[in-house]
Amino acid sequence: MRASISIIVGKGSIAHNSRTFVASNVDKDRIKLNHVYIHSNIQDAYHHLFDDALIKYNDKQTRSDRIINDYYEKIRTGKQEKTFHEIIVQVGNKDTMNVLGPNGALAEKILDDYMKSFIERNPNLHVFSAHLHMDEETPHLHIDFIPFTTNSKRGLETRVSLKKALDQQGFKGGSKSQTEMQQWINSEKEKLSTIMLEHGVEWENLETKEQHLSVLDFKKKKRSEEVIALENKVNELQYKIEDIKYDEQIIDKVQNIIEDNTIWNIPDPKNFMSAKSYKNEIIIPFVKKIKESLQFFIRKYIDISKQLREIKNTILPLKMEISELERINDKLYDENRDYRQKFNKLAKIFGKSQLNDLLNTNRIQDNKRKER
Numbered sequence: 001m002r003a004s005i006s007i008i009v010g011k012g013s014i015a016h017n018s019r020t021f022v023a024s025n026v027d028k029d030r031i032k033l034n035h036v037y038i039h040s041n042i043q044d045a046y047h048h049l050f051d052d053a054l055i056k057y058n059d060k061q062t063r064s065d066r067i068i069n070d071y072y073e074k075i076r077t078g079k080q081e082k083t084f085h086e087i088i089v090q091v092g093n094k095d096t097m098n099v100l101g102p103n104g105a106l107a108e109k110i111l112d113d114y115m116k117s118f119i120e121r122n123p124n125l126h127v128f129s130a131h132l133h134m135d136e137e138t139p140h141l142h143i144d145f146i147p148f149t150t151n152s153k154r155g156l157e158t159r160v161s162l163k164k165a166l167d168q169q170g171f172k173g174g175s176k177s178q179t180e181m182q183q184w185i186n187s188e189k190e191k192l193s194t195i196m197l198e199h200g201v202e203w204e205n206l207e208t209k210e211q212h213l214s215v216l217d218f219k220k221k222k223r224s225e226e227v228i229a230l231e232n233k234v235n236e237l238q239y240k241i242e243d244i245k246y247d248e249q250i251i252d253k254v255q256n257i258i259e260d261n262t263i264w265n266i267p268d269p270k271n272f273m274s275a276k277s278y279k280n281e282i283i284i285p286f287v288k289k290i291k292e293s294l295q296f297f298i299r300k301y302i303d304i305s306k307q308l309r310e311i312k313n314t315i316l317p318l319k320m321e322i323s324e325l326e327r328i329n330d331k332l333y334d335e336n337r338d339y340r341q342k343f344n345k346l347a348k349i350f351g352k353s354q355l356n357d358l359l360n361t362n363r364i365q366d367n368k369r370k371e372r
Contacts, residue, residue, distance in 0.1 A: 010086035035132035
């Protein structure tokens with residue numbers, strides 16, 4: 001049996017992963033089948049990883065403006081590093097490894113074995129959240145981690161850095177197409193393929209360029225590559241929709257809070273407070289806070305509506321293209337099978353080596369005619 005491997009960078013919606021928020025594509029009856037490997041608070045993880053280094057750093061500072069009170073907030077509000085990263089790992093697709101199909105349990109076991117060795121294999125990626133979902137169409141893993149480097153010569157001795165974390169694990173990068181992250185993902189795919197083999201599943205690596213493919217083999221391979229790429233794109237867009245729906249739930253909760261009359265009670269003036277002081281110290285800040293909140297949620301709602309519209313407009317053509325490519329792929333498969341049957345019949349008559357020589361001669365002549 002053969003199956004593809006997909007490892008993509010996720011957005012990192014912890015509420016989705018832990019099922020605090022349940023999206024429309026989730027089968028609620030199967031949530032209990034999900035695997036929860038780790039589910040801890042990210043800020044607790046930051047304290048565990050960086051508090052000792054933070055104390056050492058702050059003790060060395062002679063200027064108060066260089067003191068870091070909260071390292072998590074510093075990273076969250078900064079622009080250099082993300083607070084955490086996520087990968088989504090999947091074996092096969094909805095056709096080959098459907099969660100309700102005969103291979104759903106096999107995909108579950110492969111991903112379970114992969115996850116159990118992930119932490120040991122990646123000492124510089126602190127996993128604080130990891131979930132295997134069995135309640136969607138295809139089994140898949142969400143792994144959320146904080147990349148950190150040690151013995152740093154600037155800033156904290158132990159600090160957040162994806163590039164340095166992967167460098168310490170042996171991934172040096174070198175080009176735009178072969179960054180540390182891409183090298184690491186390729187390495188993880190190789191590890192996953194080894195685990196798949198242990199379960200009798202061969203990696204259908206559509207990215208590998210094979211030599212000596214027939215024209216029909218090559219066309220079929222290219223169509224398969226396009227299908228996988230489009231399916232990955234659709235998956236990414238589906239996760240974005242789920243994040244947007246989660247944002248919409250938050251807005252609904254805020255709307256309920258706004259409709260609660262108790263928050264609109266303007267504080268009474270303090271004893272002996274003048275009308276001017278009451279206006280400047282209570283009324284104006286109160287109104288300003290309300291305006292800022294309303295402006296934020298209006299902008300958020302407009303942004304969500306726009307994103308959702310754009311994503312839905314993108315997904316439909318992608319699904320249509322996938323359907324057409326799968327149809328073409330099936331046709332190429334049938335043609336390829338007929339071609340091989342005819343080849344085998346001729347090989348019995350002329351001999352395989354003689355037939356190959358004849359075909360090669362014919363190809364050379366065709367190439368010469370095209371060059372004229």
